[in-house]
Every structure is written in C-alpha cells, then in structure tokens.
Amino acid sequence: MAEHIxxxxxxxxxxxxxxxxQMGGLxxxxxxxxxxxxxxxxxxxxxxxxxxxxxxxxxxxxxxxDCQHIIARRQPAASDLRMVxxxxxxxxxxxxxxxxxxxxxxxxxxxxxxxxxxxxxxxxVYKMAEVALAMLRRALDAFARLDAKAxxxxxxxxxxxxxxxxxxLRQLITFMMEDPRTISMSIDTxxxxxxxxxxxxxxxxxxxxxxxLVKGKDIxxxxxxxxxxxxxxD
Amino acid sequence: MAEHIxxxxxxxxxxxxxxxxQMGGLxxxxxxxxxxxxxxxxxxxxxxxxxxxxxxxxxxxxxxxDCQHIIARRQPAASDLRMVxxxxxxxxxxxxxxxxxxxxxxxxxxxxxxxxxxxxxxxxVYKMAEVALAMLRRALDAFARLDAKAxxxxxxxxxxxxxxxxxxLRQLITFMMEDPRTISMSIDTxxxxxxxxxxxxxxxxxxxxxxxLVKGKDIxxxxxxxxxxxxxxD
Numbered sequence: 001m002a003e004h005i006x007x008x009x010x011x012x013x014x015x016x017x018x019x020x021x022q023m024g025g026l027x028x029x030x031x032x033x034x035x036x037x038x039x040x041x042x043x044x045x046x047x048x049x050x051x052x053x054x055x056x057x058x059x060x061x062x063x064x065x066d067c068q069h070i071i072a073r074r075q076p077a078a079s080d081l082r083m084v085x086x087x088x089x090x091x092x093x094x095x096x097x098x099x100x101x102x103x104x105x106x107x108x109x110x111x112x113x114x115x116x117x118x119x120x121x122x123x124x125v126y127k128m129a130e131v132a133l134a135m136l137r138r139a140l141d142a143f144a145r146l147d148a149k150a151x152x153x154x155x156x157x158x159x160x161x162x163x164x165x166x167x168x169l170r171q172l173i174t175f176m177m178e179d180p181r182t183i184s185m186s187i188d189t190x191x192x193x194x195x196x197x198x199x200x201x202x203x204x205x206x207x208x209x210x211x212x213l214v215k216g217k218d219i220x221x222x223x224x225x226x227x228x229x230x231x232x233x234d
Numbered sequence: 235m236a237e238h239i240x241x242x243x244x245x246x247x248x249x250x251x252x253x254x255x256q257m258g259g260l261x262x263x264x265x266x267x268x269x270x271x272x273x274x275x276x277x278x279x280x281x282x283x284x285x286x287x288x289x290x291x292x293x294x295x296x297x298x299x300d301c302q303h304i305i306a307r308r309q310p311a312a313s314d315l316r317m318v319x320x321x322x323x324x325x326x327x328x329x330x331x332x333x334x335x336x337x338x339x340x341x342x343x344x345x346x347x348x349x350x351x352x353x354x355x356x357x358x359v360y361k362m363a364e365v366a367l368a369m370l371r372r373a374l375d376a377f378a379r380l381d382a383k384a385x386x387x388x389x390x391x392x393x394x395x396x397x398x399x400x401x402x403l404r405q406l407i408t409f410m411m412e413d414p415r416t417i418s419m420s421i422d423t424x425x426x427x428x429x430x431x432x433x434x435x436x437x438x439x440x441x442x443x444x445x446x447l448v449k450g451k452d453i454x455x456x457x458x459x460x461x462x463x464x465x466x467x468d
Contacts, residue, residue: 057455058455061454064452071315072312072315075309077306081302081305082302085305085322088319089322092323169421173418176414177417183407183411184407187403187421187424220295221291221294
C-alpha cells in the first residue's frame with residue numbers, strides 16, 4: 001500500500017514537472033512567433049500570439065492547483081517539497097514571460113498599423129530576442145536536468161542583455177535627435193526591447209530557483225561573484 | 235499537547251502574516267523616499283533607497299524560508315495552506331516592488347547627475363506615484379483584513395494608472411519632437427513612470443491572491459467584468 005502511494009506520488013511529481021516543461025515550450029513558441037511576426041509585419045501572427053495568452057494563463061492556474069493538492073494530500077518534505085515550491089514559482093515567471101510575448105505582439109501590431117513612412121529597424125531587437133530565447137531554453141533545460149550550474153551562466157547572459165538594451169537605447173536616442181519624426185516608432189521599439197530584457201530576467205530567476213531546488217540554498221539576490229563561488233562549491 | 239501545538243501553529247501563521255505587512259511597510263517607504271528624492275534632487279536619499287534593497291531581499295528570503303518550514307513541519311491543509319502559499323507569492327511581488335523603487339532611485343540619480351540645462355518635469359510622475367502608493371496600501375490592507383473586495387477596485391485603479399502612463403507618453407513624445415535636446419531626459423522620465431506603473435501591477439496581483447485566499451478561487455487573468463461578478467457573488 002505504502003509502495004503504491006509512493007509510486008502514485010512520484011507520478012504526480014513527474015507530471016507537474018512535465019507540465020512545467022510543456023508550459024515553457026509554449027511560451028518559447030509565443031516569443032518566437034512574436035519576433036517572426038515583427039520581422040515580417042504579420043498581423044495575423046501577432047493576433048495568434050495574443051490569443052495564446054489565455055492558454056498560458058490556464059496552464060499556470062492548473063499547475064498551481066495541482067501543486068496545492070500535492071502539498072495538502074502528500075505532505076511532501078525536504079527535496080520533494082522544494083520541488084513543488086520551485087514549480088509554483090517557476091510557473092509564475094513563465095506566465096509573466098508569456099505576458100511579455102503578448103506585449104511584444106501588441107506593440108508590433110501598433111507599429112505596423114500606424115501609418116508611417118519609416119521602415120522599422122528591428123535588427124537589434126532580433127539579436128536581443130535570440131539571446132533571451134537561448135536563456136529561456138537554458139533555464140528550462142536546467143530545470144529538467146536539475147542543473148545548478150546554469151544560474152551562473154544566465155546571470156552573465158542577463159548582464160549582457162542589459163548592456164545590449166543600453167546600447168540600443170543610446171542608438172535610438174541618436175536617431176531621434178537626428179530625425180524627430182522617428183520618435184514615436186523609436187519609443188515603441190524601445191518598449192519591445194524592454195520586454196525582451198525582462199524575458200531574460202525571468203529566465204534568470206528560474207535558473208536561481210533550480211539552484212535552491214538542488215542545493216537547498218537561496219542564491220537569489222547574490223552577485224555574480226557569489227554565484228561563481230557557489231557554482232565551484234560542489 | 236495537541237492544543238499546545240495548535241497554539242504554536244497559530245502563532246507561526248500570525249508571525250508570517252505580520253512579517254508580510256512589515257515588508258510591505260518597508261517597500262512603501264522606499265517608494266515614498268524615491269519619489270520625494272526625485273522631487274528634491276536629493277542624491278543621498280536616492281542612495282539610501284538603493285541600499286535598503288538588500289534589507290527587502292533578506293526579508294523575502296527569510297519569510298520564504300519560514301513558509302517552507304511551516305509547510306514541512308505543520309502540514310497545513312485547506313485555508314491555512316492557502317494562507318502560506320499566498321504569503322510565498324505576496325512576498326515575491328513585494329520584493330519586485332522594492333526592485334522598482336530601487337530602479338526609480340537609480341534613474342533619478344542618473345537624471346540629476348547628468349549635466350543638463352533642462353529642469354526635469356516630474357509632476358505627472360508624482361501623480362502616478364500617489365496612485366500606485368494608494369494601491370499598495372489598499373492591497374496590504376486587503377491582505378491584513380482578508381478583504382476580497384479590494385481586487386475589483388485595484389483592477390480599475392490599475393487601468394487608470396495604465397491610462398495615465400499612456401497619456402504621459404504622448405505628452406513626452408510631443409515635447410521631444412518640439413525640442414530634441416530633451417529626448418534623453420524624457421526617456422529617463424518615461425522609464426520612471428513605467429516603474430511606477432509596474433508597482434501598481436504588483437499591488438493588483440497581491441489583491442488577487444487575497445481573493446484566492448478568502449474564496450479558494452483563482453481570479454488572476456479574469457476581466458474586470460468577471461471580477462465584478464465575483465465581488466457581488468458573496
């Protein structure tokens with residue numbers, strides 16, 4: 001009987017872990033679609049990304065619900081409890097990433113539907129998006145394989161993304177000063193870049209929860225130096 | 235013995251609830267200080283807000299830790315479990331609010347330390363901050379008094395804040411087009427307003443967790459119409 005319950009419990013843990021990865025895959029696709037739509041001016045694809053938000057939100061609520069049932073019914077302790085709490089936190093960040101993808105789609109739609117003569121410049125945005133997508137995949141992979149080392153890499157990638165954003169900001173300010181007619185579109189582009197920067201931030205958060213999951217140590221709010229020491233300390 | 239354990243448990247729940255409110259009071263102060271520093275150009279006060287971030291982060295980690303101990307040791311069920319999970323989620327939003335206050339302080343410092351001839355225009359920022367602060371107080375009050383009705387009000391306030399932001403954005407774009415020398419400072423001001431808008435967003439999130447806590451129903455991702463129906467349904 002105890003063995004049966006234990007197998008049932010393992011299955012439940014495995015199920016929520018799988019669902020987290022499915023949710024992660026879905027928001028990855030949303031970001032991919034939003035960026036492709038941006039490069040092509042594809043309004044229908046923007047709308048598709050926006051519509052998918054409801055599905056992402058439903059997944060969050062569903063997995064969250066399952067986590068609470070597991071806690072109430074199975075009374076997990078130690079690393080199993082950490083797993084469940086990690087899932088609760090991870091799905092919140094994934095849902096916020098989905099929100100950012102929807103915002104990118106909404107802003108992209110605004111840019112293409114406004115009647116302007118300028119051609120949008122999205123090369124920097126595209127490059128930043130590739131970095132953020134790679135970060136998200138790395139974070140989900142770290143969750144799947146319980147890899148505590150990813151957090152250090154992602155902290156460094158996140159800094160790089162912040163620098164890319166600052167650099168693009170300076171560029172856009174220069175353009176705007178040279179041609180004030182580009183101001184409105186430049187600001188829209190800036191907000192899209194900010195959304196991408198925040199996606200990277202959320203990916204970094206997820207990798208930090210994995211460290212907590214694996215080591216029982218909370219490394220959120222630590223510097224890259226401290227993360228390096230933590231990663232070497234195995 | 236059972237009564238002793240039960241009283242001990244009640245005390246632990248009461249303690250984490252109190253600590254959430256303390257953490258909330260701290261980030262409220264941070265926002266207040268950042269905005270006052272902005273109106274006065276008070277660099278020292280900006281630095282104080284930035285330094286307080288470490289305290290806010292430490293509180294999050296500490297309360298989070300206590301929550302996991304409570305779950306592991308007391309095995310709460312039903313409404314007690316919902317309380318603990320609500321605390322875990324609320325402190326994440328409070329910590330993010332603290333982050334936004336730090337960002338406002340950092341950006342304020344940048345604005346005042348750059349050598350510019352223009353006087354910053356922070357009147358709109360100040361008005362938005364007053365709204366966001368009121369929203370945060372309302373959310374913390376809702377948490378303290380288990381008031382499920384606050385979520386509807388805060389959803390409406392949040393929309394108002396988003397409109398304030400859009401309106402300020404249009405204003406700044408006009409200024410920038412009239413005088414491109416103001417572009418850099420206008421962008422900094424815009425980012426400060428965005429940080430304030432996100433504070434309101436987090437306050438709204440907290441009020442939604444309270445509905446879940448009180449009613450066992452997850453109303454995140456519902457429209458204002460649906461929230462109205464939920465609030466009337468008592």
